[in-house]
Amino acid sequence: MKRSASPIPTFDSMLLPTIQALQFLGGSGTTEEVYEKVVQILNVPDKILEILHGSTSQTEVEYRLAWSRTYLKKYGLLQNSSRGVWSLVSTSINLDSLQAKEIVKAVRDADRHKSAQSDTPDETIESIEALEELAWHQQLHKVLLSLNPAAFERLAQRLLRESGFIQVQVTGKSGDGGIDGVGIARINGFLSFHVLFQCKRYQGSVTAGQIRDFRGAMQGRTDKGLVITTGTFTRDAIKEATRDGAPPIDLIDGEQLVQRLKELSLGVKITMIESVEVDADWFTKI
Numbered sequence: 001m002k003r004s005a006s007p008i009p010t011f012d013s014m015l016l017p018t019i020q021a022l023q024f025l026g027g028s029g030t031t032e033e034v035y036e037k038v039v040q041i042l043n044v045p046d047k048i049l050e051i052l053h054g055s056t057s058q059t060e061v062e063y064r065l066a067w068s069r070t071y072l073k074k075y076g077l078l079q080n081s082s083r084g085v086w087s088l089v090s091t092s093i094n095l096d097s098l099q100a101k102e103i104v105k106a107v108r109d110a111d112r113h114k115s116a117q118s119d120t121p122d123e124t125i126e127s128i129e130a131l132e133e134l135a136w137h138q139q140l141h142k143v144l145l146s147l148n149p150a151a152f153e154r155l156a157q158r159l160l161r162e163s164g165f166i167q168v169q170v171t172g173k174s175g176d177g178g179i180d181g182v183g184i185a186r187i188n189g190f191l192s193f194h195v196l197f198q199c200k201r202y203q204g205s206v207t208a209g210q211i212r213d214f215r216g217a218m219q220g221r222t223d224k225g226l227v228i229t230t231g232t233f234t235r236d237a238i239k240e241a242t243r244d245g246a247p248p249i250d251l252i253d254g255e256q257l258v259q260r261l262k263e264l265s266l267g268v269k270i271t272m273i274e275s276v277e278v279d280a281d282w283f284t285k286i
Contacts, residue, residue, distance in 0.1 A: 027088050
């Protein structure tokens with residue numbers, strides 16, 4: 001009996017859609033913008049987008065799409081900045097002249113060639129770095145899920161304070177429509193606005209209905225909302241959060257949360273390994 005193919009798009013099937021997505025976006029886009037456009041081009045169902053990669057907060061589609069971007073970068077079609085913006089190396093890339101199989105073969109052949117010329121293959125180094133990234137992501141995600149609700153709310157409070165919010169208070173009142181706290185976001189020391197936030201500590205996906213419920217609780221109290229979760233957001237939830245004519249709600253999913261905690265060194269320590277080499281020639285000159 002023939003085994004049915006996995007419904008999750010493979011990384012190579014997303015190579016050309018990634019190029020197409022960036023062309024639609026004007027030649028450049030954030031990781032999130034590229035992701036949204038690719039899943040739109042491929043019309044990936046929500047139930048597929050909600051599948052997580054292992055026990056991490058990253059979805060399987062996000063994980064595979066990251067490999068798609070890596071291959072395209074190695075092939076010389078993409079470049080990225082330290083601020084997480086991806087761009088095409090040329091605005092005149094012709095999709096009709098590209099084949100996913102050729103891109104994969106060229107990149108793998110180049111990696112094998114580098115491996116043959118190096119004592120420490122680049123591919124091996126990248127694999128080690130990928131495993132280390134996955135390891136700390138999994139560990140941090142597990143810790144976040146083990147926190148009790150009150151502790152997770154306090155973590156959100158600290159995160160917002162470290163991100164420049166002032167007067168951040170955790171309310172956590174029952175029957176308050178799911179509102180867990182309030183704070184004031186300040187922009188460049190001049191502008192400020194009140195933000196109501198909600199914390200969802202679980203591994204599932206936040207739905208559009210939950211976003212609508214939160215917005216209903218916001219009604220008449222503020223013009224801005226924020227939802228922080230250790231899980232993910234469905235595509236409909238993302239659309240609902242930015243629906244025209246409705247108060248906007250910013251979303252922070254599990255992947256963004258762990259990255260932000262790392263950037264702010266909140267519960268995450270970055271250890272730089274010191275490399276010491278003995279210069280034998282120096283001693284011969286004494």
